[in-house]
Amino acid sequence: MTDLAVHTTDIPGLLLVDLPVHGDNRGWFKENWQRAKMTALGLPDFWPVQQNVSFNDEVGVTRGIHAEPWDKFVSVATGRVFGAWVDLREGESHGRVVTSEITPGRAVFVPRGVGNAYQTLEPATAYSYLVNDHWSPAARDQYTFVGLHDESLGIDWPVPLADAILSEADKSHPLLIESRLVPQPVTLMIGAGGQLGQALATTLPDVRALTRAECDLTDPASVAALDLSQVQAIVNAAAYTAVDAAESAEGRREAWAANVTGVAAIVARAREHGIPIVHVSSDYVFDGVATEHDEDEPFSPLGVYGQTKAAGDAIVASYERHYIVRTTWVVGEGKNFVATMAMLADKGISPTVVDDQFGRLTFTADLAEGIAHLLATRPAYGTYNLTNTGPARSWADIAADVFELRGRDRADVSPVSTAVYGEGKNMAPRPTHSALQLNKIVATGFTPASEEDRLRTYVAGLAARTVE
CATH class of the missing domain: 3.40.50.720 (NAD(P)-binding Rossmann-like Domain)
Structure with missing residues (x-):
């Protein structure tokens, strides 16, 4: 079991979080979100207001890359995913990419303006995320998208995209050079x-x-x-x-x-x-x-x-x-x-x-x-x-x-x-x-x-x- 820890990455504000997982013969337990402990270690006090869960049946389900008008705290309840994040904000870090595997013992804080994507590595994966604003049709208009297939990003997908399970929308998103910049807050x-x-x-x-x-x-x-x-x-x-x-x-x-x-x-x-x-x-x-x-x-x-x-x-x-x-x-x-x-x-x-x-x-x-x-x-x-x-x-x-x-x-x-x-x-x-x-x-x-x-x-x- 690892200790609770917060790690910085090459993308400003994108933080990887080690979560202690307590297991025995019955299964396991973890504190997925613990405001007092996590903010004391440097995680922003981002005040989540909505929790969403995406259940994925098969290996290779691939979603993203979407930058949304809110901050996200991402984890999995079951299974594993390969996560990829692209900075789509204005500034010198625009276009930077970070990847990491997300397991029950590893979560990630994604600041608004950073594109988020994942690919499932196990069947029956439950992908969970907290956000600090409510979804609405108007919020959808503020999304920024980048194509998963953009070779300039250098993302090494575990399951090649040709064999992955994608939505039609995710197949048609623009290249980074063509995507909308997310303005700095x-x-x-x-x-x-x-x-x-x-x-x-x-x-x-x-x-x-x-x-x-x-x-x-x-x-x-x-x-x-x-x-x-x-x-x-x-x-x-x-x-x-x-x-x-x-x-x-x-x-x-x-x-x-x-x-x-x-x-x-x-x-x-x-x-x-x-x-x-x-x-x-x-x-x-x-x-x-x-x-x-x-x-x-x-x-x-x-x-x-x-x-x-x-x-x-x-x-x-x-x-x-x-x-x-x-x-x-x-x-x-x-x-x-x-x-x-x-x-x-x-x-x-x-x-x-x-x-x-x-x-x-x-x-x-x-x-x-x-x-x-x-x-x-x-x-x-x-x-x-x-x-x-x-x-x-x-x-x-x-x-x-x-x-x-x-x-x-x-x-x-x-x-x-x-x-x-x-x-x-x-x-x-x-x-x-x-x-x-x-x-x-x-x-x-x-x-x-x-x-x-x-x-x-x-x-x-x-x-x-x-x-x-």
Whole structure:
């Protein structure tokens, strides 16, 4: 009896799996699919939704080569087959071939876009496979086929095809050079117009970035119309973020529409297709009493914006295949606190800035890299805090740093309490402490850059735009 093991092959994502088979005088038993054990060894958590069994009476029954719009986990319940797989996806591995015998003790994981074929080596062979999408006539239109007879593939069929049992359809499929390429799966990113969205659009590989005009979370029809057929992950970087305006009657409705109702709609679409989702959250889900917040702290939002973000987080967390990325004080391309302070410094203005709210900046380059890291490495699903590193500081401290970097005196920034600053203004309540613990994201192998280094580089890069 072999140990459970997962082996890579020359085709990316195609994995051979050794299955322990326990036998005695009564027969044998095996765990054909064991999610916890197999995913721990590197098999994707592909969420099968349908099981199919193909029974084959004779030796030499040959089926394929078909690339289908889902992932498959293939095994046999009885008998043996010779399996052949051809990569039909776009990219450098297109046309690669892997072959192996499949027995009760050997299975294979076939990613979507890889053509799958087999030939029976024993009579009464029961060929079984799990898939992570339901078959439908529409799905059939997305198949890609290659002829079993294509000599360029170099497949050495145990039973010559002239003597094999084939369907008429399998006899007429095209050569590899004539077959349709299967497009690479994409990461769908919503919110491309925002600061984080701009960074994600240039950081995530194979990203389809949608602006609000292309996908509006507040419009159910817009979310329902999304084509998710080639989507491998969804990143939601869209949100209503006008913290003060959210306290108004109109702002409250808009915040709930985008941050709660819209999030529920996109999570429902993700769940429907079994697609992992990354959702960007905020420190505003906390009241800021604790000096530093970990991922397990209960929600305690102070204002409408925080309440909507907390409700959205709860909805996302109800779907098992999620990453909630909680962040603070975001700085990227566009209007933000650091850019504003640099502009004021250059214009000779001396601002008053609050000194009793504490946190860390998060530069969008690091936030985007962290999200890309989660999608590439796929650690345990859940919530991950992600900001730049360094000591928690006040807005006034950061403003003084910016002024100093622009050649102004730090003392030109006047500190003031939040209470005094907010007199006469319609300000939403804000958490006093926004710093987030980063141990969990660091444990996955990603350590964000220091806030000090990123601030220096960012402010230096503002020179040309600010002078203009």
